[in-house]
Amino acid sequence: MEVTNYNSIVSVIMPSYNKEKYIAASIESVLNQTFKDFELIIIDDASIDSSVDIIKRYHDSRIRFYQNDENMGIARSRNKAIELAKGKYIALLDADDLCTELRLEKEVSFLDNHSDIDVVFGSFQEIDENNVVKETYFTPLKNPQFIKARLMVQDVIPNGSCMYRKDFIDHNNIRYRDGYLGMDDYLFWVECSLHGRITGLPDIFLYWRNTDTNSTNTYMYSLQYQKERENKFAEILKFALRENGFELTETELSLYCRILSEYKYRIVNKQEIQDFYLLIQKLCKQAEKLTNYAEIKKMYKKQFGLSLENSFIWDDIDQEVNVKNG
Numbered sequence: 001m002e003v004t005n006y007n008s009i010v011s012v013i014m015p016s017y018n019k020e021k022y023i024a025a026s027i028e029s030v031l032n033q034t035f036k037d038f039e040l041i042i043i044d045d046a047s048i049d050s051s052v053d054i055i056k057r058y059h060d061s062r063i064r065f066y067q068n069d070e071n072m073g074i075a076r077s078r079n080k081a082i083e084l085a086k087g088k089y090i091a092l093l094d095a096d097d098l099c100t101e102l103r104l105e106k107e108v109s110f111l112d113n114h115s116d117i118d119v120v121f122g123s124f125q126e127i128d129e130n131n132v133v134k135e136t137y138f139t140p141l142k143n144p145q146f147i148k149a150r151l152m153v154q155d156v157i158p159n160g161s162c163m164y165r166k167d168f169i170d171h172n173n174i175r176y177r178d179g180y181l182g183m184d185d186y187l188f189w190v191e192c193s194l195h196g197r198i199t200g201l202p203d204i205f206l207y208w209r210n211t212d213t214n215s216t217n218t219y220m221y222s223l224q225y226q227k228e229r230e231n232k233f234a235e236i237l238k239f240a241l242r243e244n245g246f247e248l249t250e251t252e253l254s255l256y257c258r259i260l261s262e263y264k265y266r267i268v269n270k271q272e273i274q275d276f277y278l279l280i281q282k283l284c285k286q287a288e289k290l291t292n293y294a295e296i297k298k299m300y301k302k303q304f305g306l307s308l309e310n311s312f313i314w315d316d317i318d319q320e321v322n323v324k325n326g
Contacts, residue, residue: 008062010038010104011087011166015077016055016095017045021129022209023095024054029207030093031060035104039064041084042095043077046070051095075176075184082166082175091163098127098207106203107163117144118196119164119189121157122205129211136204144197145292149299151193152240153260155186161206168196181229183236190240226263233262246286252279259307267311280304 012030016023030040040060044052044067055065064084068077082090089111093099103122110120126135141147141156150156169175172195176184192198234257241248241256248256259265259276267273280300287296 007086008037008039009087009108010035010089010091010163011081011085012038012040012091012093012104013078013081013085014040014042014093014095015045015074015081016042016047016051017071017074017077018047018049018051019095020047020049020051020054021096023051024057025131026093026095026098027055027058027063029098029101031058031062032101033099033104034102035108038062038091038104039085039087041081042066043068043081045072045074045077073178074182075178075180078176078184082169085166088166089163090166090169093160093206096209096211097160098131098209100203100205100207102203103161103205104163106201107205110201111163111165114199116197117199118168119157119162119192119198120201121163121198122161122201122203124158124161124206124208125204126210127207129209131207133207134210138202138204139200141200143295144193144199146295146299147198147200148193148244149292149296151186151190152237152244152296153299153303154262155183155189157185157189157198157200158206158208159185160208164192168192172196180232180236181225183229183232187236187239190236190243194243230261230263233257241283245290246283248279248282252282255279260303264310267307267313269312273308273311273313276307277304 014026027040040063042055042063042065044055044065046068052067066080066084089108091104091107107120111117121139123138125133126137127133137158141150147156174188174191174195176188178184180187189198237257237260238253255275256279259267267276284297284300287293290296
């Protein structure tokens, strides 16, 4: 691969749309990093609030600010930032989230010392609109082969905690795809796992702001988008299976996507349990030829148990307990 000369070590890319309430704090969380060799690329996606005025108050030479002439969406805005990026590594941050101050330093150090890793992510804390910490999520995921397997059932990577090699995504032509209703990052990580190695660190790198207005909640919990998002999620699952080398019938794919829906589908009878069990067996059999067979088998064993937790089989037991305690 051709060696690229970079102007900065890290390009932090920050798409923004109507984030006047939070963007100042997000910008400052980047400017206050202990690691200083970065550029901050902010793409304003035709905001109609005071976001642009707030951004323009910052006079730091490391900030590169661009405005879209029309609203392009977060996927296309991220891609625009990637094309503009001059850094060796790309770090992600949404305009309502915050970085911990050691984030860039730790991620750069890790990638510098682990040339076999292409993407690194960290743990995060969920915060509300007033910066109050609601939950802490420490990632247990380190093995790239297991992460690759796990991405066949769900997104396990907190997007705003990630850093990846720009050469890696350029060489493999990996970009965010428009039209996935807040799940463009999930598809992006699936593609990264197909071409490279992803790992997680226990360090908290991100304060993720969970509000009604963030893109995930806008699409996931709106009746207007629910069916379309469900279809797009199924599309990603099918893509991940196919590109990892699995072959299922349309009936099997339908069952797979239904039970693994992010809307927590509830198994309703014994036949579905039996069908899903046979499906998992088939996938594990097909995985025998793959380099991460052990991780795939481990992942599906865990997933089968998780799916059974959300099924009808516990109803009678719960009722008996309630009667006994009532």
